[in-house]
Each structure stands twice: as C-alpha cells, then as structure tokens.
Amino acid sequence: AQSVTQPDIHITVSEGASLELRCNYSYGATPYLFWYVQSPGQGLQLLLKYFSGDTLVQGIKGFEAEFKRSQSSFNLRKPSVHWSDAAEYFCAVEVNKLIFGAGTRLAVHP
C-alpha cells in the first residue's frame, strides 16, 4: 500500500539556521508530491508541489524541495529559518487521493 513517512516528529532549530525536513514515500511509480504547512489553529496551506520535470522545486516563503527518485524522497529545505516558520509541516503524495505523512512539528528558537 502507498504510504508517506516523515521520520522526524519534532525538530527544533535556531532562527537563521538552515532546515531540512525529511519525507519518504512508498509507491511504484512517481507520484505527485506536496508539502503543506499548518500554523497553530489554522488549516493547511500548500508550500510547493512536484509533478514532473526539474527535481528541485521552489515554493512560497523561501522553501524548496528536491525529489530524489532513487531514494523515494522529497525533502523540504530552507536556507535560513525565521521565527514565523514555526508550524507543523506535512508531506503528501497523490495516488488517486492525497495520502499524508504524520507531520513534523518545527520549533524555532530565537
């Protein structure tokens, strides 16, 4: 069965530090891939998506993600984290329907 794994439940980084959130998926072909962000008490907002083509995808708020077929991964990165990036991040795979990972909660220290 298709699945999405986000190995890190919680991550804490200092403001200004770089960030990488991991996402691995299990699917026979290349699916559509998404990263969503959820601020406290809010719904989910799309950060970026990968359908095909260039494996490095740029998103909103300075985020990017790289699709690596050989590793079945779609890790999210940001070079310099801001305090406002503290939120929960969800990786998702579309296989007829969206399948979400369990999420990674990001805390940012000043």
Added chain:
Amino acid sequence: IAGITQAPTSQILAAGRRMTLRCTQDMRHNAMYWYRQDLGLGLRLIHYSNTAGTTGKGEVPDGYSVSRANTDDFPLTLASAVPSQTSVYFCASSGQTSGSNEQFFGPGTRLTVL
C-alpha cells in the same frame, strides 16, 4: 467570501448526539473532501465527492455520512457521536490543476465528544 468556510469553529458534543459539520466553497471546485486530524496520524480521509451528486468512502468512513446536493456544499454528519470521533475536522476542495488535484483547505472544526 473566497475559499472554503467551515462551521462551527468548535463544538462540544455529548456522546450519542447527532452533529453536522458544514463546509462551503466558492471556487466552483468539482471535488471536495473531509479529513480528520489526530496527533501522530496526520490527516486521514473520511469521505470525498468528485462531483455534485456523487460521494465515496475514504480511509476512515465508519460513523460518518456525507451528501453533495450541489457544487458548493459538502456537509459531514455524525449520526450518533462517540468519544473516538473527538478530532479536528478539515474540509478541502480541488479543481484540476496541471493534471493533479491540488487541494485547498478550510480552517477546521474542533470537535470534542464527551
């Protein structure tokens, strides 16, 4: 309005009571979805509707029902609420963008069943 609205924002409900969560979108999207979000489990699909007049079961449909009488509205009903249905519920909708169903989410309804 622009986007998806959900009502109520939060609700405390006695077990055994009937409850309908409302969802309305004004983007003329064909597809709509209901998810529940539980700690450590991410979002799980309850029911979906690909177009008005049709519905389908998701990953966790038991205890829930939906209807899709028109394009804009997609209510979720708990016929007899149980404590395990305590969760945050999100409605979402999607059109067809670049061959994929990019979904737009509502702000959520926090439901507590006692």
